[in-house]
Amino acid sequence: MKILIIHTAFIGDIVLSTPLIKRIKEVYPESKITYVTTPVGASILRNNEDITEIIEYDKRGTHSGFKGLIALGRRLRYENFNLVLTPHRYLRSSILSWLTRSPKRIGYDTASGAILFTDKVKYDKEKHEVEKLLSFMGEIPKNSREDYPIELYPSKKDTEIINRIWEENGLENEDVIAIAPGSKWFTKKWPLEYFNKVIDLLIENNKKVIVIGGKDEMFLNVHTSKGVIDLRGKTTLLELAEVLRRVRVVLTNDSSPIHIASAFKNTRIIALFGPTVKEFGFFPWSENSEVLEIEGLPCRPCGIHGGNKCPKGHFKCMLEIKPEKVFDKILQALKR
Template identity: 80%
Template sequence: MKILVIHTAFIGDIVLSTPLLKRIKEVYPEAKITYVTTPIGATILRNNPNVTEIIEYDKRGSHSGVKGLLALGRRLRYENFNMVLTPHRYLRSSILAWLTRSPKRVGYDIASGSCLFTDKISYDKSKHEVDKLLSFIGEVPSNSREKYPIELYPNKKDIDAVDKIWNENNFNNQEIIAVAPGSKWFTKKWPLEYFNEVIDLLVENGKKVIVIGGKDELYLNVNIQQGVLDLRGKTTLLELAEVLKRVKVVLTNDSSPIHIASAFKKTSILAIFGPTVKEFGFFPWSKNSEVLEIENLSCRPCAIHGGDKCPKGHFKCMLDIKPKQVYEKILQILKRV
């Protein structure tokens, strides 16, 4: 049995697909699973024992345009896959699935190019994204959150790199809070001055803070001070996963750190949701998590990904979540763990 998964969305989406890989192996234990994803998606999937091969689809580089799509399609066709699963709902992925000529091509009924699938899965907006993905392989069990956790696999090199960070900063046996102030979408970002105020309060209270993010977050004017370690742009994704495994609390916007941290049972997650809502299905899969949001705000949600500015001009969904409230919530969490 040869199974292909095509998913070329954001990092968080790829992380959320790891329970599906476990489910495939459970139902088809002898299957060889190939996963087509973006180069950055490939980095978070490395070392996953459920994946036989990862193929990088560089949509903006070597596989850009129609020529690149067709070239990758030809390569995949030669593999003679028995089944292709396409969680990504965009036309390019649907075409790529069709180019494989697999006899069974499964995708969402609302996907662009869904007519190219042989089997369509209902996209149930009421379900968590993980449960949506699990529906690609039959009925989803009621205990899916316990049975199909998010799984990430830092290797020895990743662990050694984080060991070095911990030793150099005397982090062993410390209560460490990771702060992730970034997001690709402006309105999904809790105000930076609010993050800085929380960082100041944590440092004053003797807590250690690690600021995380990619190179895109380096432009954010975070208040780096004594007691704050800046790891933005300095770790691989699996090194970041190992960092989040070791901290007590992750404070984050509605962004990929939610899903990376959800892989670790001992890490508590405090997620701030503004323009988006839990009902979109992208809330933390971990039970050890909380979402802070302004409920009963008539303009929420405004868009599934947020936007470049508040459509109403007041940005209450974020501005009304105050730093002191977030700080006190973190202290409450620390008392429980």
């Protein structure tokens, strides 16, 4: 059985698909799984032994434009896949699925180009994203949160790199808090001055703090002058996963660190939700988590991805989550 997954969305979406990989292997133990994703998505999936091959779909490079899409589709067609699963709901992914000419192509009923699938699954907005993905293999299993965890696999080299960081900064046997202030969307970002207030309070209380993020977050004026360890732009995604495996608490916006940290049972996740809501299905899969939000605001949610500015101009959904409350939540988590 040769099975293809096509998923070229954001990092968090790719991370959330790992339980589906486990489920496929349960249903088809002898199957060979190929995964088509972005170069960034490929980097977070590495070392997963259930995946036979990862193919990078470089939309802005090798496979840019319609010609690039056709070229990749031609390559996939030669593989003669028995089954193609396409969780990504964008038209290019639907076309790519059709180009494989697989006899069975499954996608969401709400996807752009859904007519190109041979079979469709219901996109149930009331389900968590992981449960939606598990529905590609039929009925959603009971106890799916417990039985189908997010799985990431930092390599030995990744572990050694983070070992050095821990040793150099004296983090062994310390309660470390990771702070993730970034997001692709402006309104998903808790105010930077609030993050800085929490960092200052933690340092004043002799806590160890690591700031995480990609290169885009390096331009944020985060307080890092008082012993804060700044790893922004300095780790690969799997090295970041190893960092989040070791910390006691991660404070994060509604962004990919939520889902990466959900792979590790001992990491407490405190997630800040402003314009988005848990009902969209992208809340932490880990049960060791808490979502902080301002309930009862009539303007929430204002969009599935947030936006570049608050439509109402007051940004209450984030401004009313006060840093002192968040600091107290972190201290409570450390006492558990």
